[in-house]
Amino acid sequence: MSVPQYRKAAALALVAGLGLSLTACSTRSDDAGTDAGGKVTITVDCQPVGSQKELLKNWNDDVAEFQRQNPDIVIKSVSVGEQCNNPPDFTARLAGGTVTDVFYGYMTDVQQVLDSGQAMDITEFANKDTIPTWDSIDPALKEVFTDGGKLYAVPVKNYSMGLVYNKVLFQQAGLDVNNPPKTWPEVRDAAKKISALGNGVAGYAEYSAGNTGGWHFTSLLYSQGGQVLTPDGKRADFNNAMGRQVLQNLKDMRYGDNSMGARQLLQWGDLLTNAGAGKVGMFIGAPDATQAIVSQFQGKFQDWAMGPLPGQDGPAKATLGGGEGYFFKKDLSPEQVKAGLKWIAYQKLTPGKGQFDYVRAKPQNYPVGLPQPLLFAGGSEAQKQELELRKANANVDTTNFAVFEANPVPIKGEPRNAQAVYAVLDAAMSGVLTNPNANIDALLKTAEEKVNQLLAAES
Numbered sequence: 001m002s003v004p005q006y007r008k009a010a011a012l013a014l015v016a017g018l019g020l021s022l023t024a025c026s027t028r029s030d031d032a033g034t035d036a037g038g039k040v041t042i043t044v045d046c047q048p049v050g051s052q053k054e055l056l057k058n059w060n061d062d063v064a065e066f067q068r069q070n071p072d073i074v075i076k077s078v079s080v081g082e083q084c085n086n087p088p089d090f091t092a093r094l095a096g097g098t099v100t101d102v103f104y105g106y107m108t109d110v111q112q113v114l115d116s117g118q119a120m121d122i123t124e125f126a127n128k129d130t131i132p133t134w135d136s137i138d139p140a141l142k143e144v145f146t147d148g149g150k151l152y153a154v155p156v157k158n159y160s161m162g163l164v165y166n167k168v169l170f171q172q173a174g175l176d177v178n179n180p181p182k183t184w185p186e187v188r189d190a191a192k193k194i195s196a197l198g199n200g201v202a203g204y205a206e207y208s209a210g211n212t213g214g215w216h217f218t219s220l221l222y223s224q225g226g227q228v229l230t231p232d233g234k235r236a237d238f239n240n241a242m243g244r245q246v247l248q249n250l251k252d253m254r255y256g257d258n259s260m261g262a263r264q265l266l267q268w269g270d271l272l273t274n275a276g277a278g279k280v281g282m283f284i285g286a287p288d289a290t291q292a293i294v295s296q297f298q299g300k301f302q303d304w305a306m307g308p309l310p311g312q313d314g315p316a317k318a319t320l321g322g323g324e325g326y327f328f329k330k331d332l333s334p335e336q337v338k339a340g341l342k343w344i345a346y347q348k349l350t351p352g353k354g355q356f357d358y359v360r361a362k363p364q365n366y367p368v369g370l371p372q373p374l375l376f377a378g379g380s381e382a383q384k385q386e387l388e389l390r391k392a393n394a395n396v397d398t399t400n401f402a403v404f405e406a407n408p409v410p411i412k413g414e415p416r417n418a419q420a421v422y423a424v425l426d427a428a429m430s431g432v433l434t435n436p437n438a439n440i441d442a443l444l445k446t447a448e449e450k451v452n453q454l455l456a457a458e459s
């Protein structure tokens with residue numbers, strides 16, 4: 001999960017009431033999706049909400065230009081608000097059968113989407129004819145959305161996680177902004193110094209609700225060299241010394257040092273709201289977390305920098321990577337699928353257009369120069385074009401990510417049934433962050449039992 005251009009992969013109610021109801025999400029012009037005039041209509045979700053004025057204008061401008069270039073296609077944009085940020089809400093929409101024709105989902109959603117029977121096999125339609133940059137897309141990302149040799153979604157975002165930190169607070173606390181913590185003991189020491197500044201500042205902030213706690217537990221576990229599930233994906237594998245170390249680190253900071261702030265049970269928007277207000281010293285996230293801080297939470301891009309994910313006693317053993325894509329609702333006509341692929345190609349997969357329109361983004365309060373989305377394979381034509389455009393239009397200090405890029409950490413993917421597993425692990429994270437007497441062994445044992453039950457039921 002990450003921060004896409006218009007949404008983030010965890011809970012955020014951007015503006016109450018702006019999203020459509022669940023029953024309003026599935027709209028079709030007719031059974032075939034083609035009107036009497038021969039125009040093909042598709043509904044697409046995750047249009048920016050009304051509070052994101054520039055992003056919404058960009059989206060609407062893109063729709064207008066795409067339709068001008070493709071007069072036989074009509075794009076009906078749907079803003080589902082919170083549901084495009086909150087995995088549990090996406091699950092509810094999927095279960096209710098109210099997804100749009102072309103619907104957004106995380107890489108972690110693949111299994112539940114397939115289990116729902118609502119996704120269409122688009123293998124025969126995804127090619128250079130519908131997506132000109134198709135051959136440049138990283139094959140590993142296509143593989144994530146492939147099951148049994150069949151492709152069910154098109155990747156539109158990819159990321160890896162590191163340590164995001166506030167340079168202003170680092171300076172005020174006497175820390176070196178060019179030398180972020182490399183180990184969790186160093187994170188703990190820095191968090192104490194930052195929280196000592198007072199004024200409600202948390203030295204280190206962490207998620208523990210809305211599946212985001214389990215998401216971050218996974219990345220923290222990877223940093224230790226652990227894995228959430230056994231290699232065959234059939235049993236939990238976190239109730240061990242590495243899992244205990246993850247929770248012990250957090251408990252020590254939360255209650256031993258009081259360096260994480262009093263307010264817990266944070267979801268995605270909660271933490272970034274605090275970060276945008278200058279009240280968070282450090283947290284783990286992807287490069288575009290800084291983008292969200294600026295574009296959605298009124299923060300200043302120059303205040304933020306990023307280093308690699310810390311390890312326990314040295315460099316992290318691995319970090320969490322993931323991303324998002326667009327699925328296609330089952331039983332769409334071939335014409336609708338092709339129209340949807342053309343729209344995704346224009347809006348998400350063409351250097352210079354849509355999410356890659358850096359010339360447009362540069363004068364807006366929207367960071368250009370982040371080392372993501374990592375969609376195109378290194379050395380591919382599209383990758384070269386995107387990198388050239390990004391460098392030419394950078395409106396941020398790319399040195400903020402120099403340490404992160406110069407010290408790459410091996411990327412490890414998300415576990416099977418990730419969202420369901422994350423929901424279970426939320427309880428372990430919230431336990432150590434809300435109860436000073438929390439028993440780490442008991443929390444891990446309970447989570448292990450629940451994850452094993454969940455996996456057994458799925459098998």
